[in-house]
Amino acid sequence: MIFQFKVIDHLENLMIYKNKWDNMAKKLNNQNPFLEFQWIKAWWETIGNGREVEIYALFIDEEIIGFIPLERKTLRTNHIEYSFIANGDASYMDFLVDPTHHKQALNFMLDYLLKKEEEVSISMFGLVENGNTSKYLDWYLEKNAVEYDFTRVVAPYISINQEDQTSYFYKRRKSFALNRLEKKFEQQGEVVFEPLTEVNYQKIYKIFEERWKMKNDTSGFSSELSKCFHNKLITETNLAVVDGLFLDKELVAYTFGYRIRGTYIGFSIAFNPNFDCFGLGNILDRKIIEKSFEVGDSIFDFSIGFEPYKFNWATEIQYIRNYYFGNKNASKVVKKKNFKRLLKEKLKKSKRIVYFKRNTLGKWSFYLRNPFRILTSFKKFFHFSKSEIYNLPAKKLGKEFVEEQQISLIHLQKMKNSKQFINNSFKESKYFILNNRNMYEVNNNLIVNKNWNSTIELPKNAVYINGPIVKEEICHWNDQEIFISINALERNKRKILRKSEFLKQTTIYSINFLKFHRFFGKKLKLKSPKRYKFI
Incomplete structure (x- = not known):
């Protein structure tokens, strides 16, 4: 049984083997999409264009028995590195070889590559640990005393x-x-x-x-x-x-x-x-x-x-294995690279380092590219606010006709401060435009404020409104008790509220300093984490 091979190093030559490749994949019931002909062709036409792709077509007595998709890199004058193609683009990779000749085909190809006079290193990534290629590769490397190591990564399914x-x-x-x-x-x-x-x-x-x-x-x-x-x-x-x-x-x-x-x-x-x-x-x-x-x-x-x-x-x-090994001439390079790979693998297992x-x-990179955003971020970590809560008993204002139009979440996400609107929508706030003029946030369960990390639960038959204080419009919700929060420095709003017979309920203080958060005020009682209710 004599093995032979042809090197496919041009995309046009690969097309000759399309039917053979597809038939082999079907015969093997290949479930690795990165080994499919159409995937490799699309990759070679785009990302792989210009790279030294070397796909080895293996033959026995002129009958094709499989393919080994490799890529060649010249790292320096006398050092060649072979690896599976599409490293970084494919999660898994392997040989596409008739199982009856799999072990012999692997031995044949490694003998050919490792016995070259140049320094040769080989990277084989994405191999399933309990798959045949990993087993045969371990056997070959141990038998021939080849300098090697491998890293592992988990693949849940x-x-x-x-x-x-x-x-x-x-x-x-x-x-x-x-x-x-x-x-x-x-x-x-x-x-x-x-x-x-x-x-x-x-x-x-x-x-x-x-x-x-x-x-x-x-x-x-x-x-x-x-x-x-x-x-x-x-x-x-x-x-x-x-x-x-x-x-x-x-x-x-x-x-x-x-x-x-x-x-x-x-x-x-x-x-x-x-x-x-x-x-x-x-x-x-x-x-x-x-x-x-x-x-x-x-x-x-x-x-x-x-x-x-x-x-x-x-x-x-x-578990998926990533092997790295080479011939004796490349032993120093292999040892050095394997040390770096093993160190990198250990670091990746640390959630703290990864995060x-x-x-x-x-985030730091983002702020360096967008320095004006630093001030916005600074306010999130270092912030103090003093707010006042006012309420108006139900049916205190006369009812007037108001044209109401609810704003969908999709329209809200196209507006400025969209994240705040969406977060408040998650907390059951709804947004309306009245009389084609003013926008109001309305919540029947909670008082929410962009400066707070907490919320206040409303009493029954009450509604929270956030928007312009226009008496002719807020009366639209006065079938229920109305609650409004304002910044303590907004004196004009305070005057309007008092003229409209709103009563001050309490004052709220909110402090953010890095990871320290404090939220307090009179007449409040903690009901659950970050949620208060009126006493």
């Missing part, structure tokens, strides 16, 4: 075909308070989760950038090359699955993943950060998992990563 959908979600009903959050979100308008059409493809990148603008993004999902690549996948292949969450026909969140032969692999998920209070990330996860049950998937894979939410949803885990790098450094 759900065995959909072993779970009952009803009991699966019932067990997790309290983990994310999903029923309550979904109900609140659905009260804001018409909510639809459905596949994206071409009209909305470009919007996912805007949502991604908005979501990550104050964080360190290492995925490069919205870079120009990545956009071209993902657009090709969406429009020219049947691998990519892109679903959107719409509120009143406006895209507010999306999921991007791959579905192949009964396996779904999540790749990117993001939502408009203004809607963070509604827990859209968890709502999205639930929607796509429900869809996975409905279409009859066997596996729902969250892809690699230690993110806590993955473990809350997952039923099982697998510091992603969130804290991301």
Whole structure:
């Protein structure tokens, strides 16, 4: 049995093997989308264009038995590094080889690469730990005393075909308070989760950038090359699955993943950060998992990563190995690089370090790019406010005709201070325009104030109003007792309130100093964390 190979280093040459590649993937029941011909072709046409791609087509007696997709890099004059293609773009990678020749094919290729006279190092990432390639690779490296090491990363997943959908979600009903959050979100308008059409493809990148603008993004999902690549996948292949969450026909969140032969692999998920209070990330996860049950998937894979939410949803885990090794001439380089890789892996397992790098450094970077935003942030951490609460008994003012128009959440998120409006909507505030002139915030349960970290519960048959104090308009709500809060320095508003027979109820003090928060006032009693009620 004599092995032979041909190196495919031009995209035109790859096209010759399309049918062979597709047939091999089908024969092996390949469930790795990153090994599919259409994925590799789209990557090579975009991100991989200009790179030294070397895909090895393996033969026995002129019969093709598989493919090994590699990329070659010249690190210095006498050092060559081979790696699987698409490092950083693919979560998993492997050989696509007939299983009867898998071990021999691996031995053959490694013998060929490692026996070169130059310094040669090899990086093989994305290998499933209990898969055949990892087992055969361990055997080869130990047998031939090759200098090597590997790092591991976890990949949580759900065995959909072993779970009952009803009991699966019932067990997790309290983990994310999903029923309550979904109900609140659905009260804001018409909510639809459905596949994206071409009209909305470009919007996912805007949502991604908005979501990550104050964080360190290492995925490069919205870079120009990545956009071209993902657009090709969406429009020219049947691998990519892109679903959107719409509120009143406006895209507010999306999921991007791959579905192949009964396996779904999540790749990117993001939502408009203004809607963070509604827990859209968890709502999205639930929607796509429900869809996975409905279409009859066997596996729902969250892809690699230690993110806590993955473990809350997952039923099982697998480990993915990233190997690095080389020939004797490259031993110093291999030792040095493996030390760095192992150190990096340990650092990634520390939540504090990961959050510091992603969130804290991301914020600092954002403020350096937008220095005028520093003052706004400063006010959040160092703030003192003194507010006065006034109330007016029910039916104190005469009723007048007022034209009322409620503002939808989608329209609110397009306004200035949209995040504040949406957060207040989550706390059951509604916004109205009266007489096509003034906008009012109305809440039948709570007194909310942008300067407070707490809320005050209203008594029964009462309403809180925030907006211009126009007697002819606020009388619209005087069927109930009206509560209004003003800044203690707003003397003109105080005079108007007193003339309109409002009575001062109490004075509220709110202090923010870094992580220290204090909220107090007379006639108040703490009912639950950050919620008070009148005595």
